[in-house]
Amino acid sequence: MIDEDDLFFSELSIRRFRRFKKVKRAYYAMWILGIVFFLSLFCELIANNKPYVLVYNGNVYFPILRFYPSQEFGGEYRTEADYFALQKQSHFNEKKSFMIFPPVPHDPLHSYLDLSGEPPHPPSLRHWLGTDTMARDVFARLLYGFRICMLFALLLALSSTVLGIIIGGLQGYLGGKYDIAMQRFIEIWSALPFLYVVILIGTWYGRSFMILLTIMSFFQWIGLSYYMRGEFFKLKNMNYVQVAKSLGLGHFRIFFKQILPNGLTPVITIFPFSLIGGISSLTALDFLGFGLQPPTPSWGELLSQGLSNLYAPWIAISTVCALFFTLLLATFIGEGVREAFDPKSDSYLE
Amino acid sequence: MNKVLQVRHLKTWFPVTGGVFKRVQHYLKAVDDVSISINESEIIAVVGESGCGKSTLGRSILGLTPVRDGEIVLSGHKLDIKKRASWDPFRKEYQIIFQDPYSSLNPRHTVFEILSEPLLVHKICSKKDVRERVGDLLEKVGLSKDYIDRFPHAFSGGQRQRLGIARVIGLSPRLIICDEIVSALDVSVQAQIIHLLLKLKKEMNLSLMFISHDLSLINTISDAVYVMYLGKIVESGLREEIFNAPRHPYTQSLLKAIPTLDINSPPIILPGEPPSLSHVPAGCSFHSRCPFKQDKCVKEIPPLQGEDFPQVACHFPLERP
Ligand SMILES: Nc1ncnc2c1ncn2[C@@H]1O[C@H](COP(=O)(O)OP(=O)(O)O)[C@@H](O)[C@H]1O
Ligand SMILES: [Mg+2]
Numbered sequence: 001m002i003d004e005d006d007l008f009f010s011e012l013s014i015r016r017f018r019r020f021k022k023v024k025r026a027y028y029a030m031w032i033l034g035i036v037f038f039l040s041l042f043c044e045l046i047a048n049n050k051p052y053v054l055v056y057n058g059n060v061y062f063p064i065l066r067f068y069p070s071q072e073f074g075g076e077y078r079t080e081a082d083y084f085a086l087q088k089q090s091h092f093n094e095k096k097s098f099m100i101f102p103p104v105p106h107d108p109l110h111s112y113l114d115l116s117g118e119p120p121h122p123p124s125l126r127h128w129l130g131t132d133t134m135a136r137d138v139f140a141r142l143l144y145g146f147r148i149c150m151l152f153a154l155l156l157a158l159s160s161t162v163l164g165i166i167i168g169g170l171q172g173y174l175g176g177k178y179d180i181a182m183q184r185f186i187e188i189w190s191a192l193p194f195l196y197v198v199i200l201i202g203t204w205y206g207r208s209f210m211i212l213l214t215i216m217s218f219f220q221w222i223g224l225s226y227y228m229r230g231e232f233f234k235l236k237n238m239n240y241v242q243v244a245k246s247l248g249l250g251h252f253r254i255f256f257k258q259i260l261p262n263g264l265t266p267v268i269t270i271f272p273f274s275l276i277g278g279i280s281s282l283t284a285l286d287f288l289g290f291g292l293q294p295p296t297p298s299w300g301e302l303l304s305q306g307l308s309n310l311y312a313p314w315i316a317i318s319t320v321c322a323l324f325f326t327l328l329l330a331t332f333i334g335e336g337v338r339e340a341f342d343p344k345s346d347s348y349l350e
Numbered sequence: 351m352n353k354v355l356q357v358r359h360l361k362t363w364f365p366v367t368g369g370v371f372k373r374v375q376h377y378l379k380a381v382d383d384v385s386i387s388i389n390e391s392e393i394i395a396v397v398g399e400s401g402c403g404k405s406t407l408g409r410s411i412l413g414l415t416p417v418r419d420g421e422i423v424l425s426g427h428k429l430d431i432k433k434r435a436s437w438d439p440f441r442k443e444y445q446i447i448f449q450d451p452y453s454s455l456n457p458r459h460t461v462f463e464i465l466s467e468p469l470l471v472h473k474i475c476s477k478k479d480v481r482e483r484v485g486d487l488l489e490k491v492g493l494s495k496d497y498i499d500r501f502p503h504a505f506s507g508g509q510r511q512r513l514g515i516a517r518v519i520g521l522s523p524r525l526i527i528c529d530e531i532v533s534a535l536d537v538s539v540q541a542q543i544i545h546l547l548l549k550l551k552k553e554m555n556l557s558l559m560f561i562s563h564d565l566s567l568i569n570t571i572s573d574a575v576y577v578m579y580l581g582k583i584v585e586s587g588l589r590e591e592i593f594n595a596p597r598h599p600y601t602q603s604l605l606k607a608i609p610t611l612d613i614n615s616p617p618i619i620l621p622g623e624p625p626s627l628s629h630v631p632a633g634c635s636f637h638s639r640c641p642f643k644q645d646k647c648v649k650e651i652p653p654l655q656g657e658d659f660p661q662v663a664c665h666f667p668l669e670r671p
Contacts (some may be wrong), residue, residue, distance in 0.1 A: 011503040012457065239453040246412045247468045247517070248441025257467075261458040 019340040026336020029329040040147040047140040049107040051083055051099035056092070064102075085114075104128075106137035108144040108297040120305075120312040130314040132305055134295075138315055142322050144297035149326075152213060153278030157271055158215040163225030165260065165267065171225070172232025173255055179229070190222050199290050207293045216281065224270055231263030238262075269341050272334030276327055283323065299323055352390040353426065354525045354557045355411065355444075360420035362403075362410045366628070380406040380629050382581040384420075385654075388525065388557050393588075395560040395568040397604065398578035399624045404561045405449075407578070408527045413437035413561075414444055425524065442472045445518035449530035451510035455502040461488070461513060462498045469520050483520070491516040491546060494519045508539035512546065519550055525557045533564065544571065565608050569593055573660065577601045580627055580635045587660030597660070598665040599640050634665065642666060 021027050039046065050063040056073055063083060070081035074091055086092055087099060106112075106127070112135045115121055119135035129138040169177045198215055205211050235241060236259060244258045285291035286300020294301065299319055306316025361384075363377035380403040388394050407541060409415045411422060417431045424444060430436040437444075447452045455464055465484045469475055475483045485495040491512040503508060504563050511531055518526055528547070532540040548571065562568055568575060568589075575592040577585040577600065585598040596602040603620045620639050625631060631638045637647040646665050654663040 011501065239448045239450055240456040242409070242414050243413055243446065243448065243454055243514075243517070244456075244467075246444075246446045247439065247471070247521070249467065249471055253467070253471070257459075258456055262456070329655065 016340045020336050023336035025332045025341050029332035030217065033329045033333065033348050037150050040143060040150065041310065043147050047104035047106055047108065047143050048102045049084060049105055054083070054099040056097040057095050078192070091281040104140055106140040108140040109295055111135045120309060120315060122316050123250055129318045132302065132315055133259060133309060138302070138318055141297040141302060142318060145299045145302065146322065148296065149279055149282055149299055152209065152282050153275045155213055156216055156278040157274040158273060160220035161224060161267055161271065163217060163221035165228050167221060168225030168228030169232045169255060169260065173236055175233070186222055194219050198285065202290055210293060211272045212292065220274060224266060227266035228263065231266060232259055235259045235263050237342060265341050269338050272330055272337055276330045276334065279326060299311050353387055354390050355388040356423040357387070357411060358385045358421040360422065361418040362406050362415060363418045377614055379581045381410055382628055384583050386576055388559060391555050391557055391559045392574065392665045393560060393574065394570045394574045395562060395572035396576045397563060397565060399563060401626060402578050403581040403627065403630065404578055405529050408446060408529050408559065408561055411527065412444055414551070442521045443524040445521065445523045446527040446529060447514045447518060447531050449534055451507045451514060451534060454514050455510055457502055460499050460501055465517055465520060468517060472521055474520065487516040487520050490519065507535050508543060511543050513533065515546065519554065522554060523556065525559065527561065529561045533562065542597060565604060565622060580625065580630050582635065582663065583654060584636065585662045591660045595670045597662045597670065598664050599668065600636050602668060662671055
């Protein structure tokens with residue numbers, strides 16, 4: 001039986017969402033990963049070595065939003081004030097001043113050279129996960145690294161999805177010579193040694209976020225394009241597509257409005273896994289040193305530090321744990337989605 | 351008389367490929383040398399067993415499948431059949447409704463989206479008025495305006511076919527090709543849909559091309575009948591001619607196969623399986639099942655005799671009573 005509400009959504013979508021919700025670990029994983037990623041978008045408010053507010057000499061400052069030279073607070077230079085050091089100075093406390101720091105009062109790029117002993121420093125109350133070989137706070141680096149990694153993986157998954165849909169979809173939609181030509185091209189293209197290309201282009205054009213993203217999306221779309229080709233081949237012969245043609249709807253409308261919404265199953269089921277792929281490949285590239293430009297906070301770079309400094313296990317352990325849980329959550333989501341879209345559960349017959 | 355549609359010597363052949371190099375080995379002649387014509391506000395019917403190429407004929411006329419050869423004249427304009435774009439100016443006035451009401455409506459679009467899209471594409475009305483217009487269309491085909499935001503899965507087969515009708519009549523077409531539009535429905539629903547179509551035909555001055563294998567339905571509604579067998583027209587004529595005095599043995603056997611309750615004339619079922627288009631017998635393609643077969647039938651293909659109605663393609667047509 002259908003209840004009244006259901007009439008306003010596509011029946012299949014509702015059944016799939018219900019099935020996804022039933023896979024508890026996937027449903028919770030989606031929420032956890034979603035919330036953590038959302039919070040990580042505001043990293044600057046969570047981990048920062050500049051206070052939210054600073055009251056000095058009766059004036060109110062917002063260092064997290066604005067730049068203040070250290071002269072403002074009785075320093076000598078016109079460079080940005082070192083608020084951590086300032087907090088400890090005697091004149092600061094005499095003038096009835098105070099500041100409120102974010103929960104993690106560290107910047108991922110700041111080296112704490114004032115700490116006693118050689119870096120890396122072990123975990124302490126001040127540095128929860130210790131510091132790395134350049135005396136930078138590991139927790140702050142993990143947090144910022146998570147954001148970059150997720151953003152990269154999301155954008156990569158998005159762009160390769162778009163490319164995969166358009167290229168594979170056109171193959172299925174147009175068929176014939178275009179399909180054959182494209183198929184041969186894909187065979188050659190996918191045989192290119194991806195790592196060499198990344199290294200080559202990286203040495204020529206530098207290793208910025210955008211360049212890496214572009215190169216990687218040029219290789220990532222291939223898997224999805226096979227599925228989209230099949231979907232479009234199948235769906236273009238559906239009666240409603242034929243009707244749309246005879247009604248005089250244009251190719252663009254038929255492609256994107258009539259066929260695509262019905263062919264999204266591979267897109268949605270593959271998406272979490274291309275996310276996983278994106279996270280892993282960026283981490284791997286960073287690990288090998290061909291990824292993002294240092295000193296960008298990155299998990300791969302932390303991992304390689306951790307491995308070459310095994311006597312400081314807090315680096316390797318915390319990074320591996322972070323990577324493990326992120327990939328685990330994403331895999332749970334992927335599994336749940338796949339289960340929800342499994343055509344087997346849509347049929348009532350054995 | 352105004353001709354809405356003229357088709358002359360139309361051929362739609364599907365290449366059958368095989369071998370290592372996927373070379374074309376032979377053709378499946380789904381429509382082979384078919385000529386038909388439809389006058390304004392006329393209903394013609396195309397009958398034949400399933401698989402004989404009726405749907406392919408309908409789709410070829412609208413350029414939905416590549417045509418090999420022949421002439422298609424829509425409202426007096428001869429189309430360049432090799433160019434898909436030559437149908438574009440006629441997309442508004444020439445429509446098709448398919449047999450399967452379930453796959454004819456996009457499952458991911460609401461009724462509003464389904465019915466408004468053609469109106470907007472052809473600029474029949476503005477975005478502002480389109481909702482009201484869709485509501486009117488729904489009422490015109492006997493559905494409630496309240497259904498406007500629902501998805502197709504909420505509807506029965508008959509209601510879906512009404513939606514299919516609403517979608518095309520919004521464009522005020524001249525011709526609607528109805529490809530077995532009621533054969534998937536219950537008998538009582540069939541009657542309602544036919545009744546609706548006839549009502550709309552009267553109101554809007556439509557021409558209809560009815561593709562069907564249901565002879566009793568055709569007998570009640572059509573003006574002219576074309577009988578198709580393995581891709582070819584074997585007999586055509588006005589309804590009375592075909593139903594009262596069939597001249598082709600195939601037509602006769604079709605008529606005799608209509609189930610009746612009359613004990614004195616039990617239905618006669620044709621012997622043998624209908625041969626498929628991939629194995630068309632040489633000579634007269636019907637000879638393998640014909641009760642009046644002679645030597646000539648095995649060797650020579652009978653041409654379609656007669657300029658206008660009635661026409662028959664048989665070496666030894668039955669005498670008119
Ligand atoms: N696109 C196509 N490609 C190849 N063969 C086709 C195609 N469309 C239809 N056919 C073949 O043409 C024949 C006639 O089909 P169809 O026109 O659907 O018959 P009908 O509507 O009379 O049942 C069938 O044998 C079918 O397999
Ligand atoms: Mg058919």
